[in-house]
Amino acid sequence: MATIRDIMPAFDLLQPTSIAGARELLEQHGRDAWVLAGGLDSLDWLKDRIKKPKVVVDLTGIEELKGVRSTSDGIEIGAMTTLTKVVQHPVIKEKYGLLAKAASVVASPQIRNQGTIGGNVSQDARCWYYRAGWPCYRAGGNICYADTPVGRNSEHAILHADRCVAVNPSDTAPALIALDAKFVIATRKGERVADAEDYFVGPDIDITRLHILQPGDLLTAIRIPPALAGAQFYFEKVRDRNVWDFPLLNVASAMVVSGGKIEQIRIAVNGAAARPLRLKTVERAVLGKAPNAATGEMAGELAVKGAVPLQFNAYKIPLMRNLVKRAIGGVEEAV
Numbered sequence: 001m002a003t004i005r006d007i008m009p010a011f012d013l014l015q016p017t018s019i020a021g022a023r024e025l026l027e028q029h030g031r032d033a034w035v036l037a038g039g040l041d042s043l044d045w046l047k048d049r050i051k052k053p054k055v056v057v058d059l060t061g062i063e064e065l066k067g068v069r070s071t072s073d074g075i076e077i078g079a080m081t082t083l084t085k086v087v088q089h090p091v092i093k094e095k096y097g098l099l100a101k102a103a104s105v106v107a108s109p110q111i112r113n114q115g116t117i118g119g120n121v122s123q124d125a126r127c128w129y130y131r132a133g134w135p136c137y138r139a140g141g142n143i144c145y146a147d148t149p150v151g152r153n154s155e156h157a158i159l160h161a162d163r164c165v166a167v168n169p170s171d172t173a174p175a176l177i178a179l180d181a182k183f184v185i186a187t188r189k190g191e192r193v194a195d196a197e198d199y200f201v202g203p204d205i206d207i208t209r210l211h212i213l214q215p216g217d218l219l220t221a222i223r224i225p226p227a228l229a230g231a232q233f234y235f236e237k238v239r240d241r242n243v244w245d246f247p248l249l250n251v252a253s254a255m256v257v258s259g260g261k262i263e264q265i266r267i268a269v270n271g272a273a274a275r276p277l278r279l280k281t282v283e284r285a286v287l288g289k290a291p292n293a294a295t296g297e298m299a300g301e302l303a304v305k306g307a308v309p310l311q312f313n314a315y316k317i318p319l320m321r322n323l324v325k326r327a328i329g330g331v332e333e334a335v
């Protein structure tokens with residue numbers, strides 16, 4: 001149970017200045033090490049003494065992990081680039097406005113100034129039981145405190161639950177999936193590049209983490225190919241408090257329309273499951289159709305097929321249906 005919130009507990013703070021140096025330290029310390037980016041998720045866990053690493057590997061001194069670079073194949077965003085820098089970057093604003101919009105509605109300006117894109121896609125679940133140190137499935141126990149008739153589950157999953165009903169809380173994740181981004185990971189065996197949608201995992205694959213990173217792995221960059229640069233984008237986030245809050249649900253889509261018909265589309269939602277969901281059935285169903293209200297209606301219905309509400313989150317089903325409907329049918333919120 002989290003009871004102490006005063007000073008930081010003791011750990012060895014290691015501050016490498018290169019990716020190779022960070023990887024070496026992570027390899028050396030294995031499961032005893034914790035990767036520190038902006039600290040907005042990390043420091044809660046450490047201060048609350050719920051995660052107790054012996055060693056913290058701070059990435060802030062690694063310049064090669066920072067900044068946005070144009071490449072021969074789109075752009076590459078260093079994992080330690082702050083969300084504010086992502087929002088303000090001229091090429092991202094001009095060509096990949098979907099990501100700029102998603103990053104611009106993360107939390108508050110102070111959090112965006114400190115939080116990094118790598119941390120945003122690698123952050124842990126915000127389920128209050130888990131964050132308070134309750135010994136639930138995700139924490140290695142054999143119970144879910146949220147999935148009970150009286151559990152507090154208004155912000156939890158409506159799709160793909162498997163013992164744990166927590167959701168992925170990232171706003172940038174669905175935008176990166178819609179843009180077909182690639183995640184570059186430095187591993188023991190060398191560089192691995194994963195499609196954005198494959199970076200995230202649900203409890204059926206691994207109940208202890210929301211992504212594919214293993215101890216010792218480092219997310220170094222996110223690449224966005226040019227295929228959907230300047231496409232028709234849509235991002236919408238619904239949250240309890242508009243001033244700053246995690247998404248209850250969000251939707252991101254990138255669409256190419258030609259001759260009044262949808263020629264190409266990628267669409268994803270987050271906040272509905274433990275991983276951001278790419279809606280492939282919806283994508284297939286709307287191809288070749290006009291992006292209008294009728295197509296949106298059909299897409300919204302398809303998106304929520306199989307959704308199962310918990311005691312207090314049934315509102316998420318019509319909410320997701322409507323977000324998808326608006327993303328396809330077109331409304332004033334288009335980026």
Ligand SMILES: Cc1cc2nc3c(=O)[nH]c(=O)nc-3n(C[C@H](O)[C@H](O)[C@H](O)COP(=O)(O)OP(=O)(O)OC[C@H]3O[C@@H](n4cnc5c(N)ncnc54)[C@H](O)[C@@H]3O)c2cc1C
Binds near residue numbers: 172
């Ligand atoms: C009050 C509050 C409100 C928030 N609201 C929102 C919101 O509305 N929408 C939203 O999307 N987010 C929200 N966030 C999350 C925030 O935006 C941060 O992006 C996120 O917490 C983590 O980013 P960070 O850079 O601080 O990383 P950290 O907290 O340092 O790291 C997060 C996790 O990722 C791992 N990690 C980080 N970088 C790497 C890397 N390069 N390689 C391997 N592992 C890595 C760390 O080990 C840690 O487990 C909120 C956070 C707070 C505290």
Ligand code: SF4
Binds near residue numbers: 128129136165
């Ligand atoms: S939803 Fe997941 S994280 Fe929350 S109490 Fe249940 S098992 Fe734990």
